[in-house]
Amino acid sequence: MIGAAESADDCDVLVVGTGPAGSALARRLSASGQRVLMLERSPPVAARRREPAWRIGESLPGAASVLLRRQGLWDRFLADGHVPRQASVSVWDTPQPAWTDALRDPNGPGWHLDRLRFDQMLRDAAADSGAQRAEVTGAIQIERAGAHWWVGDTGTGRRYRAPILVDATGRHAAVCRRIGLKREAADRLVAVHLLLPPTQEEDRCTRLCADAQGWWYSVRIPSGRRVLCFHMDADEPLLRTLRDAQALLTQARSHSLLRDVLPLTGAGEGEGAGEGEGVRLQPAGTAALDLRECEAVPGFYAVGDTVLAFDPVASQGLFHALACAESAALAISRELAGETAARRDYFAEMMQVQTHYRRRLAEVYARPVRFRGEGFWDRHRQATGSAPRRQ
Numbered sequence: 001m002i003g004a005a006e007s008a009d010d011c012d013v014l015v016v017g018t019g020p021a022g023s024a025l026a027r028r029l030s031a032s033g034q035r036v037l038m039l040e041r042s043p044p045v046a047a048r049r050r051e052p053a054w055r056i057g058e059s060l061p062g063a064a065s066v067l068l069r070r071q072g073l074w075d076r077f078l079a080d081g082h083v084p085r086q087a088s089v090s091v092w093d094t095p096q097p098a099w100t101d102a103l104r105d106p107n108g109p110g111w112h113l114d115r116l117r118f119d120q121m122l123r124d125a126a127a128d129s130g131a132q133r134a135e136v137t138g139a140i141q142i143e144r145a146g147a148h149w150w151v152g153d154t155g156t157g158r159r160y161r162a163p164i165l166v167d168a169t170g171r172h173a174a175v176c177r178r179i180g181l182k183r184e185a186a187d188r189l190v191a192v193h194l195l196l197p198p199t200q201e202e203d204r205c206t207r208l209c210a211d212a213q214g215w216w217y218s219v220r221i222p223s224g225r226r227v228l229c230f231h232m233d234a235d236e237p238l239l240r241t242l243r244d245a246q247a248l249l250t251q252a253r254s255h256s257l258l259r260d261v262l263p264l265t266g267a268g269e270g271e272g273a274g275e276g277e278g279v280r281l282q283p284a285g286t287a288a289l290d291l292r293e294c295e296a297v298p299g300f301y302a303v304g305d306t307v308l309a310f311d312p313v314a315s316q317g318l319f320h321a322l323a324c325a326e327s328a329a330l331a332i333s334r335e336l337a338g339e340t341a342a343r344r345d346y347f348a349e350m351m352q353v354q355t356h357y358r359r360r361l362a363e364v365y366a367r368p369v370r371f372r373g374e375g376f377w378d379r380h381r382q383a384t385g386s387a388p389r390r391q
């Protein structure tokens with residue numbers, strides 16, 4: 001039993017995971033006087049040797065400015081060189097490109113981020129507010145004893161104790177899995193992506209394109225390089241082919257919307273290529289925590305992707321991470337002050353987020369009617385509940 005040992009690092013809130021949601025939560029809580037300890041996983045030795053030069057997930061909607069201001073991070077964010085987005089152009093509902101701009105959005109078009117810098121800024125901001133950090137090098141052991149959570153790290157042998165425990169480990173949902181909470185994956189969407197070497201073009205639009213087997217997007221990030229990403233189902237036979245960078249690029253170039261901005265060759269190879277090259281594959285589908293079950297676990301919260309991992313077509317994951325960190329910070333402070341309704345309010349809000357998201361996602365996948373009968377689209381219409389009912 002972890003809690004049987006005499007000594008432990010004590011705090012009010014233990015946050016496991018230091019992505020945007022965990023960092024934003026830690027900043028808010030420590031700024032309001034709570035003692036917060038953030039547990040971050042140390043990368044495996046092999047991964048440390050080849051530090052990732054970029055991270056996918058670079059589009060931040062303009063509405064996030066409100067949250068960044070409330071966190072007191074607006075000037076810091078502006079100084080970090082993220083690039084304002086321009087219009088979006090998509091081939092989605094019909095084969096003709098449709099342009100969307102943010103002229104009528106009071107928050108503006110948003111940004112294309114240097115994602116690693118953005119995540120680091122939030123991590124540093126949490127530390128500046130007084131949140132402590134500790135590295136986890138082994139497996140985590142978790143148990144609840146009395147009014148406290150105990151977390152043990154088998155790597156360092158250290159133990160941590162707090163009345164409140166938060167899972168902010170993103171899609172891994174590492175703490176939820178460890179304590180047996182259910183998280184349901186709605187589909188088998190994966191993202192196959194590539195960072196292209198810098199090119200001469202200066203296009204700042206988001207380009208989105210549906211095709212029979214899935215959908216593409218491409219944006220130029222602040223380094224001047226371009227992200228190319230295809231979303232498809234994990235069991236699609238084409239996946240094997242598209243794990244080759246040149247094959248992915250060639251397939252993307254079959255769409256004129258993408259061809260306009262993509263180079264002919266040079267995907268991840270040769271001059272101009274740097275770290276982070278090669279096709280990467282990662283899960284990208286909707287996955288949602290069972291919130292009723294979670295609410296029933298005393299002193300336990302989840303934030304960000306752990307609560308709801310968005311399909312990237314929504315481009316809302318980062319906004320959600322910041323917004324739900326704010327809501328969780330409020331609920332946790334209330335709970336620590338003895339307000340019993342605090343957890344109920346938080347989980348009810350997250351339930352609404354999940355419901356609203358599912359409705360919007362169903363609309364998005366229903367729209368390219370020209371792909372009715374294609375496996376990818378039929379499966380996603382089925383999964384989102386937007387498939388036409390059989391008579």
Ligand SMILES: Cc1cc2nc3c(=O)[nH]c(=O)nc-3n(C[C@H](O)[C@H](O)[C@H](O)COP(=O)(O)OP(=O)(O)OC[C@H]3O[C@@H](n4cnc5c(N)ncnc54)[C@H](O)[C@@H]3O)c2cc1C
Binds near residue numbers: 058
């Ligand atoms: C292909 C793709 C494209 C995307 N594009 C966009 C986009 O354009 N715009 C957008 O807003 N969102 C996008 N997203 C989603 C966005 O990246 C996530 O919503 C966001 O990162 C969620 O933040 P988080 O803090 O919840 O989780 P994460 O950012 O995943 O952070 C989780 C943290 O927990 C750590 N961790 C994991 N396991 C453990 C453990 N056992 N112990 C300790 N720490 C652990 C991880 O190392 C990480 O630091 C995209 C996602 C995908 C897959």
